[in-house]
């Protein structure tokens with residue numbers, strides 16, 4: 001598996017990247033066309049998109065957006081690994097490469113928003129009043145089945161929440177890490 005800049009991918013590989021985004025996060029990108037449009041929008045100078053490629057096939061990809069706060073802060077967006085290729089270290093490899101790139105560009109902090117929006121909520125921050133004792137709720141955070149567990153494994157900490165970001169009881173959870 002190698003990590004390559006997505007500016008180097010061919011059309012077939014871009015479609016592979018779009019397919020996994022649509023299939024993995026349909027709430028964000030409900031059709032293949034939505035996912036293709038997203039890649040086209042993101043694949044511009046200033047952003048860095050990196051793909052994990054195995055035998056010429058894209059098995060995962062992610063990006064960092066042009067920095068904010070005078071170049072100090074980078075947003076990780078998006079991140080996806082093909083469903084049959086998960087839990088093999090590919091997500092970690094992509095995130096590590098993106099962190100290295102952000103660090104190289106002078107970043108101090110990397111962050112992301114992880115929506116807890118599926119079904120009845122996956123983490124302990126779903127379906128509770130986040131305006132009531134948020135510190136207490138953060139102290140006893142339970143990732144459940146949510147991708148939050150992945151970010152915690154990689155050393156990210158919860159740095160904030162947006163209550164009801166995706167509807168009542170469906171927060172966006174902000175994770176950050178020092179670069």
Ligand SMILES: CC(C)(COP(=O)(O)OP(=O)(O)OC[C@H]1O[C@@H](n2cnc3c(N)ncnc32)[C@H](O)[C@@H]1OP(=O)(O)O)[C@@H](O)C(=O)NCCC(=O)NCCS
Nearest residue numbers: 024079080081086087088089090091092114147149150153
């Ligand atoms: C989240 C995602 C990118 C992780 O990719 P991955 O390739 O499976 O992750 P890795 O194999 O590199 O995992 C690294 C570590 O995190 C752990 N991990 C991975 N997913 C996890 C999860 N959902 N919950 C808890 N731990 C998890 C792995 O077991 C591994 O732990 P280890 O170092 O002890 O072995 C992948 O599950 C995915 O694409 N999900 C759907 C899209 C998505 O949710 N994107 C993120 C939007 S914010």
